[in-house]
Structure formats: structure tokens, C-alpha cells
Amino acid sequence: MEIVIVSGKGGTGKSTISAALATLKNKVVLADCDVDAANLPILFNPSREDENVFVSGQKAVIDYSLCSNCGLCLNYCRFDAIFIAKWKVTISEFSCDGCKLCSMICPYSAISMIEKDKSRIYSGSFRNGKMVYGSLAPGEDNSGKLVNKVREKARELSKLNNIETIIIDGPPGIGCSAISSITGVNRVLIVTEPTISGVHDFQRLLQIMDNFHYSPWVMINKFDLNVEMSDEIENYCRKNNISFVGKLPFDANVVEAMVNKKSIIEYSPDSEIANQIAAIYDKITTIML
Amino acid sequence: MLSPTNIKIAIASGKGGTGKTLISTNIFYSLHRNGFKTTLVDCDAEEPNDTLFIKGNLTKTVDVMNMIPEIKSDKCTFCGKCVDYCNYNAIFMLPLGRVIKVMDDLCHGCAACIVGCDHDAIEEKKVSLGKISLYSIDDNADLIEARMNVGALSPVSLIKAAIKEASGNGIVLLDAPPGTACPFIQTVATADYVILVAEATPFGLSDLQHSVETLQKMNLKFGVIINRIGYGDNAIYDYIYNKNIELLMEIPFNREYATCYAKGEIVVKYDKGLEKQFISMIKFIAHKYGNCNC
Numbered sequence: 001m002e003i004v005i006v007s008g009k010g011g012t013g014k015s016t017i018s019a020a021l022a023t024l025k026n027k028v029v030l031a032d033c034d035v036d037a038a039n040l041p042i043l044f045n046p047s048r049e050d051e052n053v054f055v056s057g058q059k060a061v062i063d064y065s066l067c068s069n070c071g072l073c074l075n076y077c078r079f080d081a082i083f084i085a086k087w088k089v090t091i092s093e094f095s096c097d098g099c100k101l102c103s104m105i106c107p108y109s110a111i112s113m114i115e116k117d118k119s120r121i122y123s124g125s126f127r128n129g130k131m132v133y134g135s136l137a138p139g140e141d142n143s144g145k146l147v148n149k150v151r152e153k154a155r156e157l158s159k160l161n162n163i164e165t166i167i168i169d170g171p172p173g174i175g176c177s178a179i180s181s182i183t184g185v186n187r188v189l190i191v192t193e194p195t196i197s198g199v200h201d202f203q204r205l206l207q208i209m210d211n212f213h214y215s216p217w218v219m220i221n222k223f224d225l226n227v228e229m230s231d232e233i234e235n236y237c238r239k240n241n242i243s244f245v246g247k248l249p250f251d252a253n254v255v256e257a258m259v260n261k262k263s264i265i266e267y268s269p270d271s272e273i274a275n276q277i278a279a280i281y282d283k284i285t286t287i288m289l
Numbered sequence: 290m291l292s293p294t295n296i297k298i299a300i301a302s303g304k305g306g307t308g309k310t311l312i313s314t315n316i317f318y319s320l321h322r323n324g325f326k327t328t329l330v331d332c333d334a335e336e337p338n339d340t341l342f343i344k345g346n347l348t349k350t351v352d353v354m355n356m357i358p359e360i361k362s363d364k365c366t367f368c369g370k371c372v373d374y375c376n377y378n379a380i381f382m383l384p385l386g387r388v389i390k391v392m393d394d395l396c397h398g399c400a401a402c403i404v405g406c407d408h409d410a411i412e413e414k415k416v417s418l419g420k421i422s423l424y425s426i427d428d429n430a431d432l433i434e435a436r437m438n439v440g441a442l443s444p445v446s447l448i449k450a451a452i453k454e455a456s457g458n459g460i461v462l463l464d465a466p467p468g469t470a471c472p473f474i475q476t477v478a479t480a481d482y483v484i485l486v487a488e489a490t491p492f493g494l495s496d497l498q499h500s501v502e503t504l505q506k507m508n509l510k511f512g513v514i515i516n517r518i519g520y521g522d523n524a525i526y527d528y529i530y531n532k533n534i535e536l537l538m539e540i541p542f543n544r545e546y547a548t549c550y551a552k553g554e555i556v557v558k559y560d561k562g563l564e565k566q567f568i569s570m571i572k573f574i575a576h577k578y579g580n581c582n583c
Contacts, residue, residue: 008336010305010467015492036468037303037499039492058376078356078399080449094474094507099399100376113376138503141471144442172305172467173335176442196553197310197338204336207439225544226551255520258490 008201010172018169027129035134066110144176194229215289296579301465303496326459334444345424364410374405
């Protein structure tokens with residue numbers, strides 16, 4: 001069973017909840033799909049058993065011994081990546097999308113494409129199973145594709161090690177990487193918070209769910225920061241037939257757990273919050289929506 | 290009206306939920322109230338939130354389109370040249386079955402296939418990616434929002450278009466999307482200075498390190514605001530000190546701020562001290578990195 005934790009808005013507690021679910025019961029495969037900022041390795045310090053290169057795309061480079069500085073490529077680039085700097089045709093590494101059109105039209109064959117190969121996919125063991133995480137090199141692109149690769153690896157490890165449950169910590173947003181982390185999973189758990197931004201982003205995420213015909217579970221984190229708004233979210237879910245699964249209070253122990261490199265379940269197993277998370281897990285894994 | 294200050298400052302963080310939007314909207318409000326000409330651009334096009342906090346009159350909307358190629362099968366000879374030109378494997382072709390199709394989700398709109406086609410068989414259609422909205426607060430302050438359509442995949446061209454709209458004078462604040470991937474890059478690339486917002490937690494530190502590496506690779510100037518101090522640990526201070534990074538401000542964890550923000554309210558309306566700190570921080574940045582006489 002693949003369970004993904006998403007939120008729309010960042011900082012609602014996806015990684016905290018993912019870490020808790022991953023240390024609750026039987027062994028799991030934990031896939032950190034927030035490839036821009038994979039945080040779970042900090043908590044779990046997994047061993048590094050496997051490392052794969054992820055080619056995020058290509059970029060164009062100019063061989064100045066061949067370039068005549070004619071500037072033809074400037075007219076073709078749709079990404080505003082080619083410009084004149086100090087009288088020289090120049091390609092911005094950061095704006096180049098890797099379409100290779102400039103290299104195709106250059107009359108002097110002065111432009112070639114090289115692979116962006118600094119990103120990695122790591123996998124290994126942690127104290128409650130196996131773990132996979134992506135590391136997108138600074139400024140590299142195509143996180144949706146990297147998310148797919150991380151998930152592929154997670155499925156492979158799940159089969160190989162006979163571990164049934166895969167927990168996916170999703171990225172924020174509703175773009176390509178969020179969509180890639182959701183497609184084909186068995187359970188979606190949305191973590192929202194009672195702030196005006198949290199609710200706004202939650203609603204946009206629900207539209208994605210609708211587009212893909214998913215029925216998500218919804219939980220509220222830090223509900224006591226604004227009880228009225230929490231009630232509103234709960235009512236909204238009830239009215240719209242969205243399965244509401246629970247709410248957690250703001251608790252300084254959650255930050256303390258993180259500082260101590262532990263999940264909240266490991267840090268204070270008998271706390272109210274830990275019990276509630278366990279109840280949430282039971283509900284989402286046993287009931288099929 | 291104070292003396293002209295021209296600078297573009299991005300407010301960014303590797304991790305979501307560190308307080309980018311709170312800080313952006315409150316700096317904007319503070320600057321505006323103190324007579325600075327200011328524009329705020331909400332570049333988090335996947336999840337734009339600034340208009341929840343700042344209200345203005347909608348003066349203009351611009352639809353941002355992606356150009357997607359369409360292959361006319363009556364003109365197509367199935368020579369496959371467009372497939373060779375496409376670096377994204379976005380063209381699906383079965384020559385024997387006379388099937389050819391552009392897969393919109395994979396297409397980046399680079400037009401290479403059109404350039405490659407010898408038979409004039411590819412035309413472009415416009416597909417809406419999202420919208421840019423301009424809100425006027427008054428003569429001295431504008432808010433520009435980039436909002437991607439739900440279901441679209443990449444906000445990059447929207448962000449680019451939104452920042453272009455803000456080409457006027459004054460202080461331009463860019464509320465950046467989280468992460469260090471393409472939407473982030475597109476936002477910070479044009480900035481004179483980047484304010485990174487971080488939390489003093491292990492997650493916060495790791496995300497800050499990612500952002501710093503990216504900005505250093507891009508040769509951009511930046512400093513750090515540590516938000517919600519009082520929780521977490523001190524490792525982030527060691528990092529900032531060792532890397533010789535400018536520490537711009539520290540904002541304590543304050544339940545009042547959180548409650549205020551939750552309701553969509555501006556915190557500096559109730560905390561004049563914080564307003565003063567924001568103003569002096571921006572003055573410091575503008576003085577050091579911008580074209581400023583203040």
C-alpha cells in the first residue's frame with residue numbers, strides 16, 4: 001500500500017507526519033519526494049546502500065572556437081536564455097531549458113548539448129525499514145521526473161524486502177512534482193493548517209484531487225492556532241463528502257523531537273499526539289474510500 | 290514621497306511554511322505606510338497567498354499562454370524530423386499507422402519541431418497557463434499576483450511575465466515559491482538581493498544550506514532572517530557565522546503573530562516595533578546593494 005502525504009502549502013507538517021507514520025508500526029519503505037528539500041534523512045540518518053545518477057535534462061554550451069557571434073540562436077530561443085554579454089553570445093545555464101533548438105540551427109555547429117547529471121537518488125536502511133530520497137542539485141530541474149524515479153525505487157525495495165507499506169512524503173505546491181507524487185497511490189493524506197493561506201492552498205489541492213478522481217483523507221495540524229477556522233475546515237469537509245480523519249494541536253514537543261532527530265512517535269510514544277496519529281493511521285489504512 | 294530607491298529584493302526559503310508570505314506582505318505594508326514606492330509580486334504561482342493579506346483594486350489582468358504545437362496530419366509526411374528535433378520526447382509517431390500526436394504534458398513549447406518541419410505541417414495553438422493580476426493599492430503601491438491554473442505543470446513563464454509587469458521604479462519585493470528548483474530560480478535570477486527566511490530547526494538548517502548553495506552558484510547577494518526563534522536549536526547560528534552570511538533579523542516565535550496571520554491580518558498593524566525593524570532592514574539592503582539615497 002502506497003500512502004502519500006501532501007499539503008499544497010509548505011510547512012504544515014508533512015514531514016513530521018510522514019516521519020511519525022513511518023515509525024508507528026511494521027517496517028515501511030519511506031520515500032522522501034520533497035526532492036528540492038529532502039528532510040527525512042536528517043531524522044533517520046539512513047545508511048547509503050545505493051546511489052543512482054539522475055539526469056535532470058540537458059543544457060546547451062557554446063564552443064567559442066567555432067562561434068562566429070552571428071546571434072542567429074538569439075532569435076530562436078523561447079526561454080530568453082541566450083543574450084549578448086560583453087559583445088559575446090552567451091547562454092544562461094539557469095534559463096536554458098535544454099530544448100537543443102539552438103544547437104540544431106547553429107550554422108557553425110558551435111553549440112552542443114551536455115547532460116545535467118549532478119542530481120542523485122539515494123537509498124538505504126533506516127531504523128524501521130528502507131528509505132529512498134532524491135537530491136536535486138542546486139538549480140537543477142525536472143523534479144517531477146525525479147519524484148517518479150524515487151517512487152520507482154521505493155516500489156522496487158518494497159518488493160525486494162517484502163515490506164508492504166510505502167510512505168511518501170510529498171512536496172509542497174500543486175505542480176508537476178506534487179502531481180507525480182500522487183499518481184497511482186492507494187491513499188492520499190492531506191495535512192492542512194487553520195490559516196487563511198493553508199485553507200486557500202488546500203482548496204487548490206482538492207481541485208487536483210478532483211481532476212485525478214482521488215478521494216483524499218484530510219487532517220488539520222496545529223488546529224488550536226485558530227479553532228474557528230479549524231471548525232470551518234471540518235464542516236467544509238463534511239458538507240463536501242471529504243473524509244476528515246483528525247486534528248492535532250500545536251505542540252512544542254514536535255520541534256523538540258526534530259531537534260533530537262526523532263519522530264514524535266519515538267520521542268514521546270505515550271503522548272496524546274502520538275495516540276492521535278496512531279488512530280489516524282489505523283483509519284486511513286483500514287478504510288477504503 | 291521619499292527619495293527614489295530602486296532595488297529588487299526576493300524573499301525566499303528552501304522549506305515551505307517558514308514565513309515568506311508573512312514577511313513579504315508585512316515588509317510591503319511597512320514600506321508603503323512609510324512613504325516608499327513599492328511593488329509586491331507574488332511569484333508563488335502554484336499557491337499564491339498575498340492577496341489574502343493585501344487588498345487593492347484590480348486594474349489589469351493578463352492571460353499567460355503556453356504555445357503548444359499541433360500537427361496537421363493532412364500536410365504531414367511522417368518523415369520524423371520533428372521527432373528528432375524534440376528533446377522532450379513529446380511527439381508520438383507511428384508512421385505505418387499514420388498516427389502523429391504532440392503530448393501536451395511533455396511539451397515545453399520550445400518550437401523546435403516547427404523549425405524542423407519541412408512541410409509546414411505544424412501550427413501552434415495557445416493554451417492558457419494562468420493569469421497575472423495587477424492590484425493598485427494607491428499611486429505608490431501595487432500588488433501583482435501570478436496564479437497558475439490548477440492542473441498546469443510549470444509556473445515558470447507565469448513568474449517571468451509577472452516580474453516583467455513590475456518593471457517600474459521603487460522597491461520591488463518578490464515573494465518567491467519554496468524550494469530551489471526552476472520556479473525559485475526564475476524568481477531570484479532577476480533580484481538584486483535575496484532575503485532567505487529560515488527556522489532554527491534541523492529541517493530549517495538543511496533547507497537553508499540548499500538555498501545558500503544555489504544562490505552562491507548563481508552569484509547572487511543574500512542574507513538571512515531567522516524566524517520563530519525560541520523553538521529549535523542553535524546549529525543554524527554556527528552555520529551562518531562560519532559561512533559569513535549576513536544575519537538580517539531575528540523574529541521571535543509569537544502566538545499573536547501566528548493568530549494574526551491565520552486570520553489574514555497584517556502583523557505590523559499591531560506591532561510598530563516590528564515595522565521599524567523591517568524598514569531599517571530594507572534601508573540597509575537598499576543602501577548597500579541598490580541604487581538608493583535613503
